[in-house]
Amino acid sequence: MTVPTARPVVVADARPVVAEGLAGALGRHPGLGVVGLSDPDRLVDVLDARAGTTVVLLPSAGGSDSFSAVLRAAVPPGTTVVLVGAATAAWPPDVVVQVLPAGCTAQELADVLARPGPHRTPVTPPGAAAPADVLHGLTPRQREVLALLAEGVSTPEIARRMAVSVNTVRTHVNVLLHRLGVHSRLRAVALYADAAGAGWPPPHDHGA
Template sequence: MNGTDPTRVLVSDDQTVVREGIVMLLGLLPGIEVVAAAADGEEAVALVERHRPDVVLMDLRMPRCDGVEATRRIRAAHPETEVVVLTTYADDDSLFPALQAGARGYLTKDAGGEEIARAIADVRSGAAGLSPQVQSRLLERLADGAARAAAPSAAQAGTGRPGELPDGLTAREAEVLALIAEGLSNTEIARRLFVSPATVKTHINNLFAKTAVRDRAQAVAYAFRHGITGTQQ
């Protein structure tokens, strides 16, 4: 694909008015071509197989096959197709399963056309397309996780030994993971840690392999689950 080719997008939402509205909105945005629209997750999976879009805008609460399961199936069969969740819900029970299923972006339906276009461009470039509201929610929960992790468990109380990092992560890998969770790019992490971008990339490859995450969005969810944040040393 060259730089002049439009980004091919599939829209999946079970509400006809909403689905048609999103399709109409996307049609007004430069550099975006809507190739299909699905009424549920099952149809979205079939249409991705047929049209091979670059990005799917995915609702979560749908009949037959919900957005999380559809995302998991699409990402497994077509890893070149990115998924941006576009939903009414930003609660933890919606957000983290979607990220763990492979969604790289997450927006709520109050997002405007510019924000949707930016998220689509971000995921196409390999970044995470998260709304400010979702980023704020992630940081809040990461902070909560850090507070819980700082409290010694009954088994560790009095031992003076810090808890071991999960999945064999080294201290440096955990530090890199925390900076990913803060939203820093590889270049910004390299500047923060006074190392080369190549070294950062090596750490990221290693921690992705150890934690079995596929992308930065899943890495953020992993950091939340384990309380790995910039405040944790």
């Protein structure tokens, strides 16, 4: 019997407690081989030694800027970058980059990382309602919030862009999750990603 190879993951953050702490949490998943790295100068060497590695960055937390700069300058082929929180800079077109909501849990992140394929977009759980059917029932404001969540935008930044308070955004998110029948932002983004793949919203639908 062949034992599946653990998917290599590097949690890169300048704060050792964050890098090692999140790496430890993700490493509990049996399908992942995770290391924490707090020294940007070692990143390229680590990636060269671990082909097909996924690098997890937390740009909204402020500890990944130096790692982002290294990756944008010399990312090894086959590397995937997962940003937990909003993307803060442009990435080369040949780099596979996925943005996840800042509010996702370590378990949700681990489940996404363990899925096969370079684009590990979250998928809707089996038996769930068709994504487009669920999303068509959203108000324009809820659609706007969901689209921003899918971009990985933080709650304070959503509030700034929508010119509302942080508490108002949290209320929108809570109502949105309830209406979608999910319990986390990551699941909401999964529905959005699935629906976008199915052509939602249609060309004539502008959120009115």
